[in-house]
Amino acid sequence: MLHNLSIGELADRLAAKQISSVELTRHFLGRIERLNPRLNALITLTAEQALDSAAAADRRLAAGERGRLLGIPLIHKDIFCTDGVRTSCGSRMLDNFIAPYDATIVTRLKSAGAVMLGKANMDEFAMGSSNETSYYGPVKNPWDTTKVPGGSSGGSAAALAARLAPFSTGTDTGGSIRQPAALTGVTGVKPTYGRVSRYGMIAFASSLDQAGVFARTAADAATVLQIMAGFDPKDSTSVDTPVPDYPALLDAPLKGLRIGLLREFFDGLETRNAALIHEALRVYTSLGADTAEVSLPHLPLSVPTYYVVAPAECSSNLSRFDGVRFGYRCPAPADLSDLYKRSRGEGFGAEVKRRIMTGTYVLSAGYFDAYYLKAQKVRRLITDDFRAAFQKVDMLVGPTTPTPAFAIGAKIDDPVTMYLNDIYTIGANLAGLPGLSVPCGFVDGLPMGLQLIGPHFSEARLLGAAHQFQRATTWHGHTPGGYE
């Protein structure tokens, strides 16, 4: 079936004219129509536009043009601005917001000929780990629809797991790509901070946000990242360093690769989860890698650090949603203050408000030093820990999440428990490091993820290690029942 083919295989068929992009697009649109009602993975479907883009891709193909993503469908997380298409960020605040421009990554993928099928559901303003904070309702995990798909990019991940598109985009501020990738059994890549432009991606926590990709394999992810990555003059924090040819480097030998096991990641890790990670390590050993245990003493502080830094930035980033120029405006405001209070009070959901309040508090006079500055110091220590670890090893390996997907509703009323779900992923964001998650087995019939974290701009090595792991294993090939 078309939806089980890799991006490379689809590109070959498009090039050989065995299928057209319009046919491929119709195939996935049909699947979305049929399967998405169970999952709620998409907020907006752009079928008509998709068919137009596909037809355009077919014309380019007919003219002899070839490209790795030319004519390949995708789903964008609804955090990326898409010209003329509603960009809701999972919030009532932007339910009526038609973006007047394309995010840089949207432009890049569009130019490459990729075909947008629609916009994926997500936690409101990317604040959440379960996709339950979305104004558009929770996304369900295709492996078990009573379970969450993870978040915040839960819609992108669930859509991939259900084979609703060959790839999808996501963003990762504290684990929002890697954690849902793990919980839905797909491959998710969070690049180095600055590797992919943030322009047009609605900001949550600017110093942590990074756009990335969901694909079924590391090889597919490499193909997509190749197009997404690169310097953007519109984003001052994007880094002007050449983008390696990721797909070409996938098979670089792992012999002699030094893999570090993070002691802190295994403290208290559930046995069956730990067993999967150790099994993955045996795979790497068999591929010629060496393993060593390393420690990042400050890593256990990453969750509290994150929950100061991220809310602080979000409290400021979300100030622009004031009911004045775009987005939700309360009916019949009495005066300016009423306009602000009700537009924001009614437009934002509970978790977003919680974080705005937390962030406002930690930046306030009298608390700034104790919270914000302290968190910045700890952030530096955590970064230094990683730097020291990468003197000894080339990459760090561990679990992506402490547990498999949990039940919808199980943690939503307990923010701290919910926040602890990101305990293994947040460190990479605080240090700006690239990380990815690949399927590494099942616990209770639910997929688990293996996380790889590398030094800055080591995406090629991480993707290569993930690819060769997938050549040696079959976990990434499993498809949830009903979506084969």
Add this chain to the structure above:
Amino acid sequence: MADWEVVIGLEIHAQLATKSKIFSGSATAYGAAPNSQANLVDLAYPGVLPVLNAAAVRMAVKFGLAIGARIARRSIFARKNYFYPDLPKGYQISQYEHPVVGKGSLSVMLDDGMLKTIGVTRAHLEEDAGKSLHEGLANASGIDLNRAGTPLLEIVSEPDMRSAKEAVAYMKKIHTLVRYLEICDGNMQEGSFRCDANVSVRPRGAEKFGTRAEVKNLNSFRFVEKAIQHEVARQIELIESGGTVVQETRLYDSDKNETRSMRSKEEANDYRYFPDPDLLPVEIDEEFIDAVRATLPELPDEKAARFARDFGLSAYDSGVLCASRDLGAYFEAVVRALGATHASQTHAKLAANWVMGELSSALNRDNLDIAASRVSPAALGGLLARVEDATISGKIAKDVFDTMWSEGKAADAIIEAQGLKQITDSGAIEGVIDAVIAANPKQLADYRGGKDKLFGFFVGQVMKATGGKANPAQLNELLKAKLAGGEEPV
């Protein structure tokens, strides 16, 4: 009043003359239709990001170098968070703890001719906000975001000024400087140059500063002076009647000439400053600073010193001529035009007098900038050359200048056409004197009888007869001789 010492510090906002905004590519021109110069970044649309305009940094560094300030090798943009409709992001991007320009100073000349050094604490880059419009909108406010994101350099002084006049002198000095550096057009009506004044009073001799009030948004030199004078009087009166000054922000009302409270310290916003994560620290290296240094023009103080030295002008005249770069350039061009034929300091003084006198009055009368002068420096030089070579008198020259100004003709053409060439032929002047004396025997007798004042009468008669063209010096000499003369008129 004598018992109180006034302490003033100014925060001057100079709008930088960049073509585009500080963090977006929108134009910064004044007066465009509302919101026609506001792009998605200025409107703070979801997902947009700021990108620093390097031209704004260069201008800030240029200012820093001109006041001998330390240029920070690393400066940081922070967010100042508050809600207001003309602030689209809900925060202003500004430099807070790490400004690009550190401590510097400049000297101002006080009324008594003494120089006083005023310290500049810092100067930092920030973006301007938009404007709320209330006129012509029933029950609603409009917002014009054209100005949002316009680069500002906020220049913060030390509390070094001791009177409203000193504050104005300092503000004028900064005004001159930013225009010299061509980093700000200095247009105060359009708000390109404005200031807030921190004013306090303390008993003379006290070490501790009094509690200050900040008087906001003063956009003319006159308002600065009046607002400070008013605020000083208010504070003294308040303290002397047993009250205490509270720290607050006050607004100057130029119609009523009073300041009134806007908000007290307690009501002040908690701006929750933190480094803007969308912008990298601004790293400035020696090479950058050297490149900016190379673009520095001759500064006002240097130029004034040179004028005094080379042209023998007084410190006051030099200062006036150097108040703007264009005026100084105009003056020098006049001197050059004259200099082709004359080589002494006298023509420089003549040029200075004319530039500060006739030319400045004409410019003021027609409300023109020196750059828009109807008489070019070369043309003025042409006129003054005729004064120096005695073709026309200084008095006639003023009439010729008026004609040049209104008709745009060259001095020589006007002198020729109107036959204004001075009569310097002794015989011709003598002839007229003789005729005048002959026609006025009574006055001659009175003069010789001791009524010296009648000398002026005879000068007037001769001038009248010659249409004012008799060379005054020659006339004086010849007339004196003839009147004294012994020799009876023929």
